[in-house]
Amino acid sequence: MELAINVSDLHFSWNKNSSFSLSIADWQVSRGQKVFLYGPSGSGKSTLLNLLSGVITGYTGQLKVLDQNLQAISGAKRDRFRAQHIGMIFQQFNLLPYLNGLQNIQLAQHFASGSVPASQAFFEQICTNLQLSKPLLNQAAGTMSVGQQQRIAVARALINQPELIIADEPTSALDSELRDQFIQLLLSTASASTVIFVSHDKSLAEHFDVQYDLAALQKANKS
Amino acid sequence: MMLMRLIVASIVARKTMALLTCFSIAISMLVLLSVAHIEAQVRHNFERSVSGVDLIVGSRTSQLNLLLFSIFKIGYPSNNLQWQSFATIKANPQVDWAVPISMGDSHQGYGVVGTTQDYFSQLKYADKQPLVFVTGKYFENDFDVVLGSSVAKELDYALGHEIVLAHGAGKVSFTQHKQHPFAVVGVLKATGTPIDRSIYIPIQSVEILHNPGAHQNEHEAEHADTNQTLSAVIVGAKNRVAILSLQRSLSQFEAEPLTAIIPGLALRELWQMMSTVELSLRVISILVLFASLIGMTTMLLASMRERRHELSVLRALGARPWLILLLVEGEALLLTFVGCILAYVLLCSGLYLLEPVLLSKYSFSLQVYPDGTLFINYVLLALVLATLLALLPAISAYTKSLKSGLSFG
Numbered sequence: 001m002e003l004a005i006n007v008s009d010l011h012f013s014w015n016k017n018s019s020f021s022l023s024i025a026d027w028q029v030s031r032g033q034k035v036f037l038y039g040p041s042g043s044g045k046s047t048l049l050n051l052l053s054g055v056i057t058g059y060t061g062q063l064k065v066l067d068q069n070l071q072a073i074s075g076a077k078r079d080r081f082r083a084q085h086i087g088m089i090f091q092q093f094n095l096l097p098y099l100n101g102l103q104n105i106q107l108a109q110h111f112a113s114g115s116v117p118a119s120q121a122f123f124e125q126i127c128t129n130l131q132l133s134k135p136l137l138n139q140a141a142g143t144m145s146v147g148q149q150q151r152i153a154v155a156r157a158l159i160n161q162p163e164l165i166i167a168d169e170p171t172s173a174l175d176s177e178l179r180d181q182f183i184q185l186l187l188s189t190a191s192a193s194t195v196i197f198v199s200h201d202k203s204l205a206e207h208f209d210v211q212y213d214l215a216a217l218q219k220a221n222k223s
Numbered sequence: 224m225m226l227m228r229l230i231v232a233s234i235v236a237r238k239t240m241a242l243l244t245c246f247s248i249a250i251s252m253l254v255l256l257s258v259a260h261i262e263a264q265v266r267h268n269f270e271r272s273v274s275g276v277d278l279i280v281g282s283r284t285s286q287l288n289l290l291l292f293s294i295f296k297i298g299y300p301s302n303n304l305q306w307q308s309f310a311t312i313k314a315n316p317q318v319d320w321a322v323p324i325s326m327g328d329s330h331q332g333y334g335v336v337g338t339t340q341d342y343f344s345q346l347k348y349a350d351k352q353p354l355v356f357v358t359g360k361y362f363e364n365d366f367d368v369v370l371g372s373s374v375a376k377e378l379d380y381a382l383g384h385e386i387v388l389a390h391g392a393g394k395v396s397f398t399q400h401k402q403h404p405f406a407v408v409g410v411l412k413a414t415g416t417p418i419d420r421s422i423y424i425p426i427q428s429v430e431i432l433h434n435p436g437a438h439q440n441e442h443e444a445e446h447a448d449t450n451q452t453l454s455a456v457i458v459g460a461k462n463r464v465a466i467l468s469l470q471r472s473l474s475q476f477e478a479e480p481l482t483a484i485i486p487g488l489a490l491r492e493l494w495q496m497m498s499t500v501e502l503s504l505r506v507i508s509i510l511v512l513f514a515s516l517i518g519m520t521t522m523l524l525a526s527m528r529e530r531r532h533e534l535s536v537l538r539a540l541g542a543r544p545w546l547i548l549l550l551v552e553g554e555a556l557l558l559t560f561v562g563c564i565l566a567y568v569l570l571c572s573g574l575y576l577l578e579p580v581l582l583s584k585y586s587f588s589l590q591v592y593p594d595g596t597l598f599i600n601y602v603l604l605a606l607v608l609a610t611l612l613a614l615l616p617a618i619s620a621y622t623k624s625l626k627s628g629l630s631f632g
Contacts, residue, residue, distance in 0.1 A: 050628035055538060075625075076543060083541020090539070090631065093532035096229075098236035110225050111541035142236070156540075168631045 002067075004164055004194035005029040005052065009061035012051060022047045024217050029210075031066075031163065031194050034187055036208035040200040043214045049166055049198065053086055054078040066163050083111040087157030087193070089167040089186075094153035097142030101132065101152045104141055105159050112160040126155050129189045146173045147182070154186055158193075165195045171204065183207045226546065230553040233533070237526060241558060244519045248562030248605070249569065251515040255508040255601055256570050260593045262501055266494065268587055269295070272416040273486035275347035277466050278458040280304070280312060280473055283480035287496075290489040293324060293455040296334045296417045300326065303452035308478055312456055315472075317465040320345045325429045326454045330388050333374050335422045337429035343369070345459060348414040358382055359409030362425050368405040369423040372413035373583055380407050388424070388432060403432060415588025426451060458483075512605060516612050519558060523551060523616040527623075534620060535629045548621040555613030556606060563602045567593070 006028050013021035022044040029035055039045035050056045051063060054070040057078075063070060066085055070078055082088075087108075095104045105123075127137070130151045141149060150170055157165055167186065171179040183204060187195065197208060205211040234241045272294055281289040282302035291297040306323075313321040322345055325337035336342075343354050343361045359382050362369055370380060380386065385404040405424060413419055430451050460466045466485060473483035534547050574591045581587040 046628070046631040049631055053539065053629070056626075056628040079538075079541045079543050082539070088539040088629075090532075090536070090629075094536060096232070096533055096536060098232040107225075107537075108540050 002031045003028050003064070004031045004033065004066060005196075006064040006067075007062065010051075010059055010063050011061050012047060012056075012059035014047075020044070020047075022051075022218065024048075027212070027217055029194060029196070032192070034195045034207075034209045035197065036205040036211040037196055037198045037214055038200070038202055038205070038211065039198045039214040044218065045168070045198055045214060048214065049168060052164075052196070053088060053166060054082050079111075083108070084160060085162050085164060087160065087162040087165045087190075089150070089153045089157050089165070089170045091169040092146060092149070092173045094156075095141035095144075095149050098140065100138050100140050101144070101148075101155075102137040104152055105137075105156045108156045108159050122161070123159065126158055126189060130155050130185060147175075147178050150174065150182060151185070154189060158190055161192070163193055165190050165193045167195065167197045169199050170197075171199070172201070179204070180207070226549055226553060229537075230550060230557055233530075233550070234554055234557065237529075240522055240526065244515075244522050244558050245562045245565065247515040247518055248512075248559055249565035251508070251512040252563050252566035252601065252605060253569050254511050256566055256593055256598065257573075258504045258508045259597055259601065260570065260574075262504075263594060263597065264587075264589055267590070268415070269490055269493070270487075271349040271588070272418075273490065274349055275345075275351050275459065276457055276486050277460040277463070278470055278473070278483050278485060279455055279489075280308075280458060280481055280483045281455040283482050286482070286484045286489040286492055289455060289482055289484055290486060290493070292326065293457065294417065294486065296326075296421060300454040303454060304456070304481065305479060306451040306453060308476065308481065309453055309456050311476075311478065312458065312473065315469070317461055317469045318458055319461045320459045322346065322457045323426055323453045324455050324457065325426055325452070328388050328390055328429065328432060330386055330422050331378055333371075333378075333420055333422050335388055335424060335429075337424050337426040339426055342423065342457075343411075346418070346457070348416045348418060352414075354414070354418065355412040357410045357412045359407070362408055362423070365425055365428045365431060366403060366405045367408040367425065369409040369411065370407055371411050371419040371421045371423075371586075373419040373586055374422055375407075375410040376583060380410075382407055382410070386422075388422075390433070403428075413582070415582060415586060417586050419586040426453075509604075513608065516559070516605070516608050519555060519609065520612045520615055523555060523613060524619070527551075527616055527620055531630055534624055538624050539629055544621050544625045547624045548617045551617035551620050552610060552613050555609045555617075559605050559609040560602070563605055567598060 007024050008026050010024045011021065012023075037045075039048070051059060051070075052065055054065070057071045059071065068081060070081070073081070095101075096107070099107065126132075132151060132155060136144070136148060136152075141152065144152070150173075153170070157167075165186075170186070171182055174182055183197075184207070186197075187207060195208075197204075276294070279289055279293050281293065281300060282304045284301045288298055288301065292300055309321065309323045312318060320341060322338060322341045324342070326334060328335035328337075340361045343356075346354055348354070357372065359369075368386065374380070384407045386407065387404050405428075411418065458469075460469055470483045470485060473481055534550075537547065537550075538544070570593060571591060574589055574593075578589045578591055581589050
């Protein structure tokens with residue numbers, strides 16, 4: 001089975017004096033899996049996501065994302081890799097408020113340039129799935145509701161057809177009735193990708209194939 | 224292209240702060256450009272007023288005093304020189320032409336210059352352009368008067384208008400020479416020099432004004448020019464090589480102590496005197512520019528906090544860290560450039576409004592459009608300074624985006 005994420009003996013600390021460090025002895029995620037990662041704030045979630053997306057390096061041990069050892073390639077290649085192969089969705093503030101919805105989506109395409117450009121048909125399919133109307137796409141992101149912004153963010157994360165989607169608490173700013181609806185929308189639209197969904201809300205875990213507890217992942221190392 | 228679009232959109236989203244920054248840069252650039260432009264214009268104006276004059280001769284006095292009262296009508300002659308001296312100067316084989324001037328009277332605040340017809344044919348302005356009459360011609364009779372263009376315009380005098388001259392230079396004078404009204408026979412074309420602000424009468428009439436009795440007595444005879452005293456003599460040399468030796472020989476004039484100056488050199492002395500003032504003005508205006516650019520840097524640093532998410536999103540999408548650096552630098556350059564353009568527009572419109580006033584009131588001919596290379600040099604200076612100062616927020620944003628990673632919730 002091909003792996004989307006392969007971690008062994010990973011260790012990282014921000015600097016020598018920092019009391020906080022992240023250690024994961026062993027963790028694998030298969031390609032196409034929809035993963036729920038329980039990670040309340042302070043659990044090392046930010047650190048793990050920064051490492052997975054290749055924004056920071058300087059760890060020891062092994063970390064392979066989509067079979068790529070991110071520490072072995074240059075910063076420029078890492079940034080290009082992230083643009084082309086990883087789609088990211090934040091808790092909120094996903095969009096540049098001064099661009100409209102469409103421009104925000106196009107921004108992702110711009111940075112991923114070099115990969116196969118998304119076909120118009122694929123774009124329209126995403127828009128249909130996520131219920132993105134033309135007027136919404138032309139609306140300035142800063143004036144959209146949080147729900148609308150998050151749907152645009154999903155479209156942007158998917159536009160380059162990435163193999164891996166990393167979502168950090170994308171539902172925490174949404175109302176509870178919108179929450180399940182949003183997760184269904186995300187999972188169905190991203191059916192072809194591996195999804196790492198981080199949340200502190202365990203009740204959402206039922207939507208996913210597999211669930212991990214970040215604290216437990218780290219504890220396994222220490223035992 | 225994408226970079227430009229991001230910079231512009233981001234600035235527009237923070238328009239109040241951006242506008243204020245832009246205005247502050249515009250105002251400081253306006254100060255800088257105005258100082259440089261007016262400095263250049265003052266020099267240009269002084270130089271265009273002494274076009275074609277090789278020497279100015281007066282009784283012993285300082286270079287500057289002689290230059291200022293004879294050409295620029297600033298200050299007064301400290302002493303007169305004799306008509307005989309003028310005759311001797313004119314007879315000098317190296318002298319091409321010599322024009323006497325006598326000053327001291329006024330009309331409505333405008334200086335009256337007693338001179339000869341040669342004044343109109345020999346004096347030049349700007350790039351050796353001759354004086355031209357708009358209407359009428361030079362004076363022929365004792366009570367004829369020729370007006371400079373500003374005088375005619377401001378006082379609204381036409382040909383044939385009779386005017387009364389006063390003794391002394393003030394606008395209000397109690398000893399008006401009412402017995403001798405003068406009639407306007409000619410009006411000169413505007414030159415943009417102090418020539419525009421004077422009234423010209425035949426030199427022999429100056430003596431008549433002051434000594435009416437003499438006039439009565441000698442009316443029949445040829446004018447007794449020998450008693451005439453002069454303020455200065457304007458001299459053109461036969462060739463430029465002779466100017467220096469001519470100056471030397473005139474300074475050692477035997478009949479009376481004289482000062483002979485070369486206007487260009489005297490002006491240089493004037494500029495040297497002014498150079499400390501000019502320098503301090505320049506230093507101050509550059510400091511003002513520096514202050515407003517530091518203000519911009521402060522604004523950029525402060526905006527980094529609110530742009531934290533924005534930069535995080537860009538990094539998450541795959542933007543290189545140097546793109547973050549370029550975003551900050553680009554914003555600084557764009558704000559500075561727009562500020563410079565704004566300053567240029569403000570300066571040009573200000574000069575455009577000021578130009579007619581300066582010309583008519585002070586005969587100061589102002590070039591409305593600042594010198595292009597001067598402007599470009601200062602804009603480059605501002606852009607370089609802005610780039611350097613913006614390095615502070617830019618590098619801090621760069622290292623932050625590289626070291627601290629994305630800000631997850």
